[in-house]
Amino acid sequence: MTFGTARPFTIAARWVLPLAAIAIVSPVRAQVTAAEAEPAQTPSDLRPLASSDSIMNLERARRAMSEGLTAFQDGDEDLALEKLREARQISNQLSDFHGFLSAEFEGIDNEIYSENRSRARNAAQVRDEASYQLALLHRSRNQPELAVPLLIEVIGSQNPTRALGCQAYRELYELGFADTPFPRSDDRDCPRPN
Secondary structure, eight states: OHHHHHHHHHHHHHHHHHHHHHHHHHHHHHHHHHHHHSOOOOHHHHOGGGSTTSTTOHHHHHHHHHHHHHHHHTTOHHHHHHHHHHHHHHHHHHHHHHHHHHHHHTTTOHHHHHHHHHHHHHHHHHHHHHHHHHHHHHHHTTOHHHHHHHHHHHHHHHOTTSHHHHHHHHHHHHHTSOSSOSSOSTTOOOOOOO
């Protein structure tokens, strides 16, 4: 009789346990299949700030400046103002951040130092171009008091011997903020931009 009572359990174990195992394995197998079906992540997925759409990317600042200049040419001064301010803000932050990183790695890792110094310079150039264009926009709107600080910032960053710095000084002279022209001789002109 002991044998008879054990037999039904053995038959049930033969059918129930394999079914339970299939039920457990099937979701795992389905998860693995779903994971295999997902496309592999690209390096840009793993580095979201490298995307040109990121607010922390210099390409976005360049694009905003280009859109601002186009809007200004099309007569949409409000959009031009918005886009040029965006370009200036993004590039200014990037210049500051990369300049900070560069300073922190000076003497520690020359490659990181040089890379960030170069990025800071590039961002500063875009910032200065956006600031200059923004000053011209303010000047066209008869708002010289808004143009002057931007022009002085450009001169401080670029130096008056460089093309953009020289042009900024000329704007200050034409506005009446500066009294002495530069370059002083009539036959000399501002250097051409690179």
